[in-house]
Amino acid sequence: MSIGPKNNLDDVLKKRGSISDSNTLSSLPVLVPKAKSKFKPSTNASPSSSTAALGHNALPSFRTPGFGKPKARKSELEASTAREVIDLSCSSPSPRSKRQLETQHITDAFPSKRRRSGLFDDKENLSFINGDMNGKGKAKEMDDVEGLVDVCSKESTERASLTKRDLYDPFDQLDIDFPSFKRNPRLNQHPQNPTQDHKDLESKSVAELRGLLEFVLSLQHTNNCSIEQFRKSQNSRVDIVTLEGIETLFSSRINAIRQILESKEGTYCDPSLVTSPYFNDIHNSSSVSIASSETLNGLSSDHNRFSSDPILDSFEDDIEESDYHTGPNSDDFYWPEDDMDYEAPELSAVLDASFSAANKSLAEVSTSREETPDHTAFANHPFYKEIMRNLQRVFRLKNFRQNQLEAILAAMAGRDVFVLMPTGGGKSLCYQLPAVCNGGSTKGVTIVISPLLSLMTNQVDALKTKDVDVLVWNSETVDHGEIMRRLRGYPKPSLLYVSPEKVKDSGALKSIFVDLYRAGDLARFVVDEAHCISTWGHDFREAYQCLDSLRETYPRVPIMALTATANQTMVDDIMKRLKLKGCAFFQQSFNRVNLNYLILDKKAKILDDIYSFINTKHRGETGIIYCLGRDKCEKVAGQLRQKGLKARHFHAQMSTTDKEQVLQEWQSDRIQIVVATVAFGMGIDKANVRFVIHHDLPKSLDGYYQETGRAGRDQKPADCLLFYSYRDYKVIVKMINNPRNGDSSELASPEARERQELQARIVMQYCLNVSDCRRVQLLQFFGEKFERRNCHQFCDNCRHAVEMVEQDLTEEAKAIVSLVQHFHSITTQLVTLDQCRTIFRGADTSFIRERNYNRLPQYGAGKHLDGELHEQLFKRLCFLEGLDEVSMQGNGGWHVYYLKPGKRAGEISSGREKVKLFYRPKATKVIKASSSSVAKTRKGKGGKV
Numbered sequence: 001m002s003i004g005p006k007n008n009l010d011d012v013l014k015k016r017g018s019i020s021d022s023n024t025l026s027s028l029p030v031l032v033p034k035a036k037s038k039f040k041p042s043t044n045a046s047p048s049s050s051t052a053a054l055g056h057n058a059l060p061s062f063r064t065p066g067f068g069k070p071k072a073r074k075s076e077l078e079a080s081t082a083r084e085v086i087d088l089s090c091s092s093p094s095p096r097s098k099r100q101l102e103t104q105h106i107t108d109a110f111p112s113k114r115r116r117s118g119l120f121d122d123k124e125n126l127s128f129i130n131g132d133m134n135g136k137g138k139a140k141e142m143d144d145v146e147g148l149v150d151v152c153s154k155e156s157t158e159r160a161s162l163t164k165r166d167l168y169d170p171f172d173q174l175d176i177d178f179p180s181f182k183r184n185p186r187l188n189q190h191p192q193n194p195t196q197d198h199k200d201l202e203s204k205s206v207a208e209l210r211g212l213l214e215f216v217l218s219l220q221h222t223n224n225c226s227i228e229q230f231r232k233s234q235n236s237r238v239d240i241v242t243l244e245g246i247e248t249l250f251s252s253r254i255n256a257i258r259q260i261l262e263s264k265e266g267t268y269c270d271p272s273l274v275t276s277p278y279f280n281d282i283h284n285s286s287s288v289s290i291a292s293s294e295t296l297n298g299l300s301s302d303h304n305r306f307s308s309d310p311i312l313d314s315f316e317d318d319i320e321e322s323d324y325h326t327g328p329n330s331d332d333f334y335w336p337e338d339d340m341d342y343e344a345p346e347l348s349a350v351l352d353a354s355f356s357a358a359n360k361s362l363a364e365v366s367t368s369r370e371e372t373p374d375h376t377a378f379a380n381h382p383f384y385k386e387i388m389r390n391l392q393r394v395f396r397l398k399n400f401r402q403n404q405l406e407a408i409l410a411a412m413a414g415r416d417v418f419v420l421m422p423t424g425g426g427k428s429l430c431y432q433l434p435a436v437c438n439g440g441s442t443k444g445v446t447i448v449i450s451p452l453l454s455l456m457t458n459q460v461d462a463l464k465t466k467d468v469d470v471l472v473w474n475s476e477t478v479d480h481g482e483i484m485r486r487l488r489g490y491p492k493p494s495l496l497y498v499s500p501e502k503v504k505d506s507g508a509l510k511s512i513f514v515d516l517y518r519a520g521d522l523a524r525f526v527v528d529e530a531h532c533i534s535t536w537g538h539d540f541r542e543a544y545q546c547l548d549s550l551r552e553t554y555p556r557v558p559i560m561a562l563t564a565t566a567n568q569t570m571v572d573d574i575m576k577r578l579k580l581k582g583c584a585f586f587q588q589s590f591n592r593v594n595l596n597y598l599i600l601d602k603k604a605k606i607l608d609d610i611y612s613f614i615n616t617k618h619r620g621e622t623g624i625i626y627c628l629g630r631d632k633c634e635k636v637a638g639q640l641r642q643k644g645l646k647a648r649h650f651h652a653q654m655s656t657t658d659k660e661q662v663l664q665e666w667q668s669d670r671i672q673i674v675v676a677t678v679a680f681g682m683g684i685d686k687a688n689v690r691f692v693i694h695h696d697l698p699k700s701l702d703g704y705y706q707e708t709g710r711a712g713r714d715q716k717p718a719d720c721l722l723f724y725s726y727r728d729y730k731v732i733v734k735m736i737n738n739p740r741n742g743d744s745s746e747l748a749s750p751e752a753r754e755r756q757e758l759q760a761r762i763v764m765q766y767c768l769n770v771s772d773c774r775r776v777q778l779l780q781f782f783g784e785k786f787e788r789r790n791c792h793q794f795c796d797n798c799r800h801a802v803e804m805v806e807q808d809l810t811e812e813a814k815a816i817v818s819l820v821q822h823f824h825s826i827t828t829q830l831v832t833l834d835q836c837r838t839i840f841r842g843a844d845t846s847f848i849r850e851r852n853y854n855r856l857p858q859y860g861a862g863k864h865l866d867g868e869l870h871e872q873l874f875k876r877l878c879f880l881e882g883l884d885e886v887s888m889q890g891n892g893g894w895h896v897y898y899l900k901p902g903k904r905a906g907e908i909s910s911g912r913e914k915v916k917l918f919y920r921p922k923a924t925k926v927i928k929a930s931s932s933s934v935a936k937t938r939k940g941k942g943g944k945v
């Protein structure tokens with residue numbers, strides 16, 4: 001017997017019914033599926049790095065990962081097609097969920113989720129009641145699943161008997177699908193006359209009501225999308241009557257919640273304050289009858305954006321919200337009631353606690369940063385006087401910052417120079433000032449090779465305001481003749497900014513270089529953002545490779561390389577490529593003392609979090625929000641605008657004029673926030689950026705450093721807030737392995753992909769490490785040793801000065817992995833993480849009993865553990881590759897993640913690999929000791945500083 005069509009409506013409602021019931025659907029953030037086996041943790045990582053707890057404690061050093069084999073994802077998926085699917089939609093609501101349906105007591109604030117793109121192409125995300133849709137609605141990889149899902153047979157029979165007779169009465173269908181509805185007189189009323197009793201709402205708190213409202217709105221959104229799709233496609237298989245009936249229920253309920261909220265709060269309840277911003281469009285329509293086609297049409301343009309697969313559509317950055325927030329039958333949509341006592345810290349609580357502490361220490365921090373280096377030792381240097389004179393007269397600065405003078409002196413002495421300075425440290429002065437000096441052993445034009453037009457424009461404009469004679473030659477230059485004339489004549493310009501592409505391709509420019517060289521008029525080559533030359537860098541730029549030949553072609557011309565983001569590997573690489581010799585190397589701490597690092601779990605309500613963060617801490621201040629995708633940028637900017645913030649998007653696909661306009665408006669404080677892809681990075685030099693938010697996981701830690709480096713360039717405190725999720729990590733990995741538009745020519749080499757994956761993994765590890773100082777971790781990545789006490793509690797981990805707890809959970813980990821192995825290899829069933837977790841924690845539910853899961857040896861193996869640890873342990877096992885998740889997309893468009901044993905399952909289930917959790921328990925929690933677990937507290941590291 002083939003499995004019946006997968007039925008989104010079933011899922012929505014069943015899950016609604018079982019929202020608090022973890023045995024059918026519960027939630028964990030999706031876990032990291034894989035990592036390269038050749039990834040080697042740093043030997044100087046934290047003490048536990050030798051154990052499986054490594055990733056929790058320390059970053060690996062940045063080293064060559066070795067090159068792995070191409071992935072076998074497709075085959076993995078194919079292999080799983082023949083497995084039994086425990087059809088989520090077929091599991092009966094548990095007693096608890098039934099009870100909850102009856103009382104309409106929905107305790108959870110339903111996290112808003114966006115269905116996966118592709119949904120609207122699909123004509124079947126609705127309730128079908130007989131089995132004649134052959135295979136439709138099944139997960140795509142599950143076409144051969146015959147004779148499976150016996151648990152559904154009874155319900156299938158009932159469905160078959162319903163057939164057309166009841167097709168147009170949505171509540172008959174509901175009664176079959178959801179008996180609990182039948183028993184609930186309130187819900188059994190005719191949809192056209194929804195005079196329901198919403199008395200249950202009256203006893204609820206405002207917070208609960210807000211949660212309920214969000215929950216119902218998000219369900220309504222899902223339903224509305226289906227209705228809208230039907231209106232576009234007129235798909236005869238869609239039961240529009242059912243959908244509209246349900247919409248009436250939603251509207252009635254939403255109105256009731258709103259009214260009660262209004263009466264409790266005494267004011268009109270603004271939907272934007274109580275609902276997830278992902279659904280703003282729907283919020284506005286929620287009080288309007290869904291039957292109004294006008295309303296629906298109004299909505300359609302917004303939804304069209306979600307009609308394609310973002311992953312395949314774009315490698316660079318077209319990632320949709322749906323990649324993080326799958327549809328209603330995604331497990332991470334729900335949280336089991338048992339685990340509701342685990343709450344990730346609310347943003348407001350985190351901020352309130354953290355910022356007061358942070359602000360206290362900042363005064364010290366920022367004053368120490370501004371300390372002027374003592375340069376008296378250079379006072380008698382032959383170039384000193386001219387340098388100081390130009391510093392003040394031309395650049396209108398009083399003093400040098402650390403290493404600036406030293407680098408300038410070395411340059412004027414004609415040496416090759418490497419300047420490694422943190423973002424905003426003042427690298428430009430190191431080559432601009434020598435360029436305007438007459439002393440020194442070189443004379444002539446300083447050629448600055450710069451990767452970005454905007455960077456060049458900014459710098460050239462700034463130099464012109466200082467009356468510096470500067471020219472620029474890049475793809476936008478119209479009058480080459482004038483530039484050539486100036487370069488061949490006298491007086492020559494002090495600086496010429498050029499793009500690497502021009503250096504590579506322009507014969508005219510090359511011939512000018514040769515002429516200048518012969519005349520001894522090439523003062524130096526400056527390679528700005530030199531990390532772009534290294535394939536190790538996150539900004540590797542093809543054209544930079546041509547700079548390899550500068551040394552051979554112009555051997556007497558000194559070279560200066562500057563970057564803010566290079567670890568030792570990259571530095572070596574850059575030096576080798578540019579063939580620097582006798583190089584004066586200036587390196588200073590990468591530490592940005594005035595940046596406050598804060599990392600939070602990414603939740604469905606991320607936009608609310610971002611909004612309240614900005615509104616509470618940075619009202620009216622300037623900031624940047626980084627997103628992975630172009631569409632995302634536009635959407636987030638739009639949503640923030642709806643909330644009253646002055647936000648604009650910025651990404652590579654915009655026209656130059658639009659980009660310039662955004663930049664200009666932002667620079668001049670006419671807009672407050674730029675929501676951008678990484679295209680908005682190098683060269684952005686605005687002093688008063690008070691916050692940088694990463695809406696999505698950055699692709700690499702050096703990229704993250706570079707992006708956060710846009711903040712606080714005036715040396716005043718600024719916040720760097722990163723929202724992370726496993727979903728983001730998986731999306732990035734998927735992007736790496738799926739070339740844009742399926743164009744295999746865009747697929748990077750296996751080595752490059754491996755490297756990119758490693759970089760993403762390092763970022764994930766950084767986020768997961770809740771014990772080590774963020775600075776220690778970040779700087780360690782750049783090969784710098786940093787004392788935690790010097791952080792001055794200016795990162796989240798240092799501020800949470802509580803005792804960290806380390807717990808050995810090897811036995812529990814063995815149970816989990818062997819449980820998944822059991823399903824995978826013996827019963828060949830597909831199971832979700834939450835189903836496994838339900839078994840692991842020993843839930844006594846009908847779901848468990850009916851399937852005899854309570855007879856499994858692993859049943860209840862984690863009963864003694866705190867719910868918080870369940871979640872973390874599963875996460876950890878995915879990260880350690882004891883478990884892996886495979887995603888399957890149903891015809892409804894959304895994905896379900898199933899567990900399978902990971903690459904290192906054998907190591908863990910055999911106990912050869914120890915699994916420890918190092919975590920920060922909530923103060924109120926007592927860690928129940930397990931006979932198999934050794935819990936001990938650790939102070940110092942991760943504890944109070």
Ligand SMILES: Nc1ncnc2c1ncn2[C@@H]1O[C@H](COP(=O)(O)OP(=O)(O)OP(=O)(O)O)[C@@H](O)[C@H]1O
Binds near residue numbers: 398401426685713
């Ligand atoms: N000695 C100094 N005293 C005061 N301000 C300075 C000094 N040197 C540079 N600055 C200022 O610091 C800011 C950052 O300088 P610059 O753009 O050169 O940084 P950068 O190191 O190139 O940063 P990034 O790598 O992030 O682009 C500029 O606004 C610059 O005017």
